[in-house]
Amino acid sequence: MSSEHGSEKNVSDDDKSLPETQDTAAGGELEKHPFADPGLPHHEPRIQDIDERAAKRSERVVALFFTISMLATVAFIVSFVVFPIDKIFYLWPLGHISALNFSLGLSLGVALFAIGVGAVHWSRTLMDGTELVQERHPIDSTPDEKAAALATFAKGAEDSGLGRRKLIRNTMFGALALVPLSGVVLLRDLGPLPEDKLRHTMWRRGLKLINMNTNEPLRPEDITVGSLSFAKPEGLEEGSHDFHREIAKAALMLVRLEPGDIKDKQELDWSHEGIVAYSKICTHVGCPVSLYEQQTHHVLCPCHQSTFDLSDGARVIFGPAGHPLPQLAITVNDEGELVARGDFAEPVGPSFWERG
């Protein structure tokens, strides 16, 4: 065998005795290298190498996969044109999914998969099947190099006096062990632990919903069909030191729907005369959701286009948000003002809060 780096050699039927020859020539080398090179198995020609009709069949199979890929690419383009962005359908076990996303993903996946399968089948059945060996130079060091490295290490240890000067050695180990503690102490500057503060908001039973624009308590008659109203909890005054921290969790948006249009039973139970109150904080990365489309009851987050269906439990119908907007259960008090029936039943905002 050539020892030149990068050289290649074909192994043909004439090389059947190669492993034996190697073993014999290696002799005492086997002791040095107990895992002897077993060599390559005897090369067996494939059916396609000896039967032209089998080769033609393989050719047709490869062409079939490439054709499937072409059709899938055409399907991808057609899906992009044909399916509206808000077309949703039910597919077990995935649930309600976007027809556009599903068809684009499926067709592109099939197109790429078919190219891969065609290429693999082509190379396995029709391309040259002769085994090749690429020689590499040995990567282990020579005995002289190993001895020189050990001698250098031993001389360094001797020169430093590490073995003789135990006081220096022990105090050095102590210093090296303690110095990382400085980094641990600095972690305290990251501030107090959030504990469960991110899981709760100011909302509690009986707290009035205050109109963000007028600063007055909201009444059902203030919420008209087609409008989007924003509310904050009673007692949260703009300018107070915790205003921004609290409003970032408690901000609400309200819309009035026809009760018959509300598809989700819990949503209906938590609403008042068709008025539903949802967290305004997007469940993707926390932008304020603010664009409302009256006909479809969809609200859109302007940051990354997550879209939620307010008539169906604020389900995510498009975009990167991981889960629906949390709903706040509301009712009216004796004065006819809208009030909360408690806090949100789940953490508001980005999904990672739930895992904290």
Ligand code: FES
């Ligand atoms: S923050 Fe709303 S979609 Fe990203």
